Amino acid sequence: MPKDSFLGNTGLCGGPLGLCPGESAPTPAGSPESQPGAGGAADVGGGKKKKLSGGAIAGIAIGSVFGVLLLLALLFFLCRKRSSAPRSAAAVEKGRELGMGPMDVEPKGQNGSAGGHNSVAAAVAVPTAAAAAAAATATAAAKTGGSTGSKKLIFFGPMAVAPPFDLEDLLRASAEVLGKGAFGTAYKAVMENGSAVAVKRLKDVDLPEPEFRERIAAIGAVQHELVVPLRAYYFSKDEKLLVYDYMSMGSLSALLHGNRASGRTPLDWETRSAVALAAARGVAHIHSTGPTASHGNIKSSNVLLTKNYEARVSDHGLPTLVGPSFSPTRVSGYRAPEVTDIRRVSQKADVYSFGVLLLELLTGKAPTHAVVNEEGLDLPRWVQSVVREEWTAEVFDQELLRYQNVEEEMVQLLQLAIDCSAQHPDRRPAMSEVATRIDEIRRSSLGDRQVADSAEGDEPSL
Template sequence: MDGNSIWAVPVLIFLLFPVTNSQVEDGVKEALVKFMEKLSSERNQNLGWDPSSDPCNDKWVGVTCDTKLQSVRKIVLDGFNLTGSLDASSVCSIDSLVVLSLNDNDVAGNFPEEISDCKHLTHLYLNANQFSGNLPDSLSQLSNLKRLVISNNKFSGELPDLARISGLLTFFAENNQLSGSIPQFDFSNLLEFNVSNNNFSGPVPDLKSRFGVDSLSGNPGLCGKPLPNACPPPPPQSKKKSKHSSNDRFLIFSGYIFLALLLLLLVTWKMFGKNKPKKEKTVDVRKGAAVDTRRNKPSSSSSGLKSSENKSEYSLTSVESGMNASSSLLVLTSPEVNGLKFEDLLRAPAELLGRGKYGSLYMVTLDNGVILAVKRLKDWNISSEDFKRNMHKVDQVKHPNVLSPLAYYCSKQEKLLVYPYQPNGSLFKFLHGSQNSESFDWGSRLGVAASVAKALAFMHEELRESGIAHGNLKSTNILFNKNMDPCISEYGLMVTENNQDSSFVAQSNSTESNNINGSFKVDVYGFGVILLELLTGKLVQSNGINLAKWVHSVVREEWTVEVFDKALLSEAASEERMVNLLQVALKCINPSPNERPNMDQVAGMINTIKEEEERSISSVE
């Protein structure tokens, strides 16, 4: 064997059997050792915190690392008889740290200001120690904190403005000596709360009926619900007058007189205007005037389209010069509106249900009592030819969970779509709006997900050759019929929300066939976002926070359960099956469209979860 062959053997072995040598940085090890030095204990020597070893590979007691064994994620030292003080400046220099727990020890001293350096900390547990003094204001700078437990210590003074921590889920501070008023936490978001046995005083903030007397007892100075002692009335205002009170009163009276004169002039002008002769004209529905198309004169206030804002009524009439009674309304194959004429639709009373980016939605009541939903589209990114083709194709493919159009009107500027009216609102309103219902439990949400996935998979299969996807799938387009079954509306309008899935839009060099396939992948993304709404109960966009990015960040921090809607957690829904559905959602919103499953695969995965849920319920019963 020559020299080159001899050297090739170890190289080949190295390539076939790579050596893992992931280690924590020396600076992190030094910070950990310094942190432990401040926590003196007879058991310190047995914890394995040796600077010559590695915290992750050598498994220091109480230290948990990431899967790559390169960064420290958690420090949990509960019940180790630790004394000394908390060295926040050292431990908070570990940027990757998300959990710090020192429960059931004897750590004493003041709470360090440097705790604000723990920027990524999500869980801080200090229960049953000997901490004393005031809590620092810097504690409220831990914006990622989810759980804060400082109970059974000797903390005193007022609480810092912890309400600034918007995502806080748990706050336990019972059995301390804290005083002052209770901060205005976001009690609609808190899952756990207890400040009993302290020295808090003043009115109890609005707890949103989520917490009872037990969480407040032992604070004699507190008053108001849910405590039995009512708060005393506020003291009367001082009768002492300032030297400027007369001038202030004169200015106020002058303002009232000016407003009264202005109002009188306005009323006079209105009355004068009503007596003027009116010209006969037909007014655009967007201007909010009712017209009678049979006489071409203004009609009485009882006819027409009712606005959801000012309750005034209108008729669907000439919204554009090219749209008039002589135009044709194309009625598709539906007995529900058989014989419907365009004139009937125009003069029927209608109510404005809402306005969107691309048009308005009206509820129209025909003379025979049939109620329809009419979608008026303007500046919609689809040609008249494609619009007509799509409507006829969608009408040919029937599915009980997809709303097919009953009729449509199409001109260059305007398009109308006529649907059967769905009386029970949208999924969006059930999750985020006034129709929010406590009965919308885990089983109901899983059922909605399964039904919509099955319907969307069916439509994709039937219309794939035609290249017709939904293109704008979102929770406002999932409507509930009279039986509370979910129905997909507005299928086939082919408007891709670019801001919803920029990863597809970025593929500008793809072929036409890839673009068609990409449209179906956009539907998969949209459905994945709907799954996130069902699981979290949160808006897709709220205060600049994108739901998909937020869920990714929480899951990346390994606190998956915290993404779920607190209503689901409170009903003890299966966390395992919620996590499984979350995994399906994450597959759907994969940044790479080609990596996303198709809707048939998604429907299969969700159906498996649903069957597991049904078997679990059956076994309990």
């Protein structure tokens, strides 16, 4: 605007009207004006000031916000991808394995099929932030070697020379719950090549690593055809895993007591007596490895069967691995009366437990039941009370009464079982003697049956 436009305004100065008091020189024409707060101040040279419109400012603000959100979304996506990708490979395997408590999954049925679609490492999720932190710490320890020894499977026997699989192979295997016992949970683990092993995850084991390794070495040293061998073990602060051969037919307990409804195929006498002999020889071998060597937990669920119904003794020596705070949740009907500490089971106490196992084979009754009859007696005392009344026939399992020419063999084995389950340890025979007597009973009865069959075949036909 020309200065004539501002005439009549007393005291007005600046711009075309001349310098105001205190001004030294006019602003050069064409330079940008930067007066704060003057929404539309004039330009010195008479040109118009270039300014940002409200729409441009809003656009810049919205664009900046959108850019920040896009950056955050990209970072979130990358973090998600980074945390989920290893779940199918080594991160799940090592993260869950070494700090996490792998495989703690509840069976949803008698065959434990709930675990069949889980890997060994991912059979249980880490439930808390603390557990997740422990898993991360353990994974780091695995990469660096850790302070508690190498993070790998330690093999025994022939497998120690050329291990057929390693820890990562085991942790990638599918896991199926086989059962839970006093010392931990057992799983069937199927490798990617189709081979199967049994894995026991120990609980209540708080031994220092050197002591654990010493005791587990004594267990692994027992290599016998009638004893399920300990193939390998894994030790860390939070996890102790034992690897055994997998027995496809399961346990004697399951075959004796499972599904006794109509249509069941009973366990015949020949199989039962063969199982008794094999188990006796297996326990006798364990006893032969040292004067204080014992199984410590003889029961029908620890007698496993192969496809040909051949018996193998399993889980020997596990009581030596638990700490002083260990306390079984259930009272076992197999335990000798003098045993007060399950960690210190003598060979004579093993004989008592084996005697109860023989009674279980003969009667078909599970001794783990606190009461086997209305009088509240345990299995050995109930059998003795029936025998004293000369009602011996009532002792035997009804499924055995269908077999001919085995009564004498059953009675002799019953007497041996009573001797083994005597209340006083000194009255019990040694395990080697038990195995010999079972073998003699079987040979004698087999000879008698062969003579009887031959006699029937020689009868003249009419």
